[in-house]
Each structure stands twice: as C-alpha cells, then as structure tokens.
Amino acid sequence: MIRAALAFLLLLPAVANACETLTYKSNDYTLCEVTLEDDLRLFHSDADGRLLGSFSRINAMLADSGQTLGFAMNAGMYHTDRSPVGLFVENGIERAPLADGGTYGNFGLKPNGVFCFSKDRLAVIETNAFRDARPACDYATQSGPMLVIDGALHPRFLLDATSRYIRNGVGVSADGTRAWFVISDNPVTFHEFGSLFRDHLKTPNALYFDGKVSRLFAPDLGRSDSGFPLGVIVGTVISR
Template identity: 35%
Template sequence: MIFPLRLLPLLACAFLTASLHGAEMLDYEGGSYLIYRVDKDDRPRLQLAWLDEGGKPLHDFNGLSRQLAARGRHILFATNAGIYEHGPRPCGLTICVGQELVPLNLKAGEGNFYLKPNGVFYLDDQTGPGVMDAEEYARSGLRPRLATQSGPLLLRRGVMHPAFRENSPNKRLRNAVGVRKKDGQIVFVMSDREDGVKGRVTFHQLSRCFLHLGCEDALYLDGDISSMLIQPEPGVRFTSNTFAAMFFIAE
C-alpha cells in the first residue's frame, strides 16, 4: 500500500482523515486493517477497469496509471477487484461502465471463488450499491454500472458464510468490499500488508470486522496479491503485480 508522505506520521492513529472521506487504520479482534470508504456523493467517481483502450488487460496499477495519465488524470484510490484466471481474466461477472465484459459464473469448481455461496458486488447509480449471492443476482434483473463477482461471500443480511470457523488456522493477507446498512456507504477493507502478524487474518476475522463497521453484506475480493493505493504521488511507479479488474477513483 502507498500513502502520500504527508500522511505517514498519522498511521498510528485510530482514524485517519484524507480527501474523499479518506482512510482509516483499524485494529479489531487481533487483526489490523486499512479501510477506505466511499460515501454517497462520491459513488459516481468509483470506477472498475480491466482492459485498456485496445482491449488488452491493464494487469496492475502501472497499467491503470498509464491509461489515466494519457487522459490527464491520476489515481486517488485503487484496489484489486475479484479473483482471476489465466489472462488475467476475471473468473466471474465483470461490468465496467455499464458493459458486461465477463458473464456471471455459476459453475462449480475448486478454490475460494467457488466456495459457495459466492457473490457479486455491484453499483447502480440510481439504486445504489449492494452485495448479494451470485444466484440471487442472476434472478435480480439488475443492470448496474459496475460489478465484480468473487468468492466466498463473507456476509449476506448479517449472516456469515457457513464454512467460516473462528478457530481456523488459515490466516492470510485479504481484501474485501462491503456496504454499510444504515446509509449504503461502500467500505473497502484490506488487512495490513506491513504487519506480518495482525495483517494475516481468517475469513471469520474479516467478516467480524465488517459487522463491526456496520456492514451486513460483504464480499471477499482476493488474498496475498491484494494491494491498495491511497493518494499516491502522480507519476510514481508501483511494484509490478497481476490483477484483473481494479476499482479506482481518479482526478
């Protein structure tokens, strides 16, 4: 994760304010998390991108940054979206700027993406954001501006995925997205990459964190590859990585 230098001395605080309602560091039930919130007024600025203008994958934050720079813009916030397969191609539903680039995937398989129920995070500019079971989404008739499918579904209506165990030994770097029940705030959460102990959490811990933040619906995005940018300096080069779709806000 990259922060502007002027914010680095503040990271020890429980709450960190930055533009676009900014970022927080939260310690909760043995885990350490970076949190980025998108309020209602900022929803139109949240975007999802996978391909460049030539139809090729952007691959990582460097590809996204180059594409934005060509338009005279730069990243304010970015994080990786759902799990991908060879390509990199998203494993499931991907909608960018209202265009479905990858269809909903309801197949069975191995790995986190296929740990049913999996789910979809979506954002419709009229009805707002949401997270739902992928099969529920298939019946919904929704046509959102952006959407990503991933798995497992952490929470639906406040109920945790049945496979999660409080005493699980499987602690990893993880990121996810949720929607706060009281006001539809979009909440991105990533465990702290820099903390080798508290930054490695279970699915159960991550789900509990979202409940603490007031989110009853939340979707896991990915694991060890996960990264998040908060106001990086324009023109900086980022560590190479491999993502498929990426959420971002730019100016």
C-alpha cells in the same frame, strides 16, 4: 504566506475519499470509504484490449484526461490470463458472464456474490439472488466467498480456523450509499475478516475479493503495493 499556502492547497488533487488504518481484535487493517458522490470505477483493460493489471498503468491511462486514482485495490479472482473468473460489467457492458463458481478455489466456497454499483446505489448481492433479480449495474465484479450474508457470517467460516492470509474485500451499508474497501495488514482468518464487516462496520452484506495477492493503492497513506499483474481493479477517480 497564508495566500501562498492556500494556493498550494488548491493545486493538490481533490481526494474524494479517505483511507485509514485501524486495529480490530488484535488485527490491523486499512480501510477506504466510498460514497455515491465518489467517481468509483472498475478497470481491467485499456481501449485497445490490453490488460492494465497495475495501479501505475491505470494512472498512466487516466493522466491523459487530467485524472488520477484516489484509491484502488484488486477486485476479484481471475484466470491465468487475468480474465475475470465470473461476472464483469464495465460502463454497463457485460464483458464476462455470471458464473456459478464450480469448485474454483475460494470462488467455489459458496455462496459467492457480486459487487454491483451505479450512480444511485452500491450493493453486494449473493450470486443466486443476483441471477434472479438481474439488477442494472454500471459496473459489477463477481467474487467469492460472500463474507457476510444478510447479517450472518458465511456458514463455513470457523472460529478456530488456522488458515491465515492477507485478505481484501468490500462491504456495503444497508441503505446502499456507502461502501468500505478493506485489506488486512497482517494475515487473518476468514472468520476474523468477516467479523470486521459484520460487527465493526455493520455491513449486512460483504464480499471477499482475494487473498495472498491482495494489494492496495492509497496515496494519502503513502502506499502503492506492487507485484505481478492483477485482473479486475476497483478504484476512485479524481481530478489532478
């Protein structure tokens, strides 16, 4: 019986990262933690340039190589054709250029920023600082607004704000070895969402991905949100 149980466990996918639910100041969230040991990637289109747009289509693509998503969520704003609003780097190749943000919705609530990562570092960097430094990124997605900037909340986040949405974003540890991807499970304000990263997760920098359209794939929690096609998606890849 014990040998049979062990054999069954060996057949299960190796989940490299775990997602969990938490309650912080009366709001509910789901959080997925990623380290440099995880195979983290950004997805947008397949090899023929066709939009992926959903967790199921990414999994179908990965299945050809015996892989699957460990977790995933939408990772940045997009135009009506689902092309990225700002910078998008995939496998070291720039697919869309850095943008200043203009007045495009929440992206224009400056400062906005870039989530940039490679094999040796994860980072959330304010857009102007990114433009000046131009760090090398294996993958990068630009979004906005910044939630936390060098330990401070975005200056336009109001404690008494009334605008509430399901929101998602990412924050990175000070040493760049760990990232937390978070989606709210009930509508929250920008101030509440940013405070989770600054005060609970202690991330010196955090970036907003989106609201209203926010979705999560977390099979260890039995969750796979669906809906209309998304733009850039971030997720970990594991062997089946």
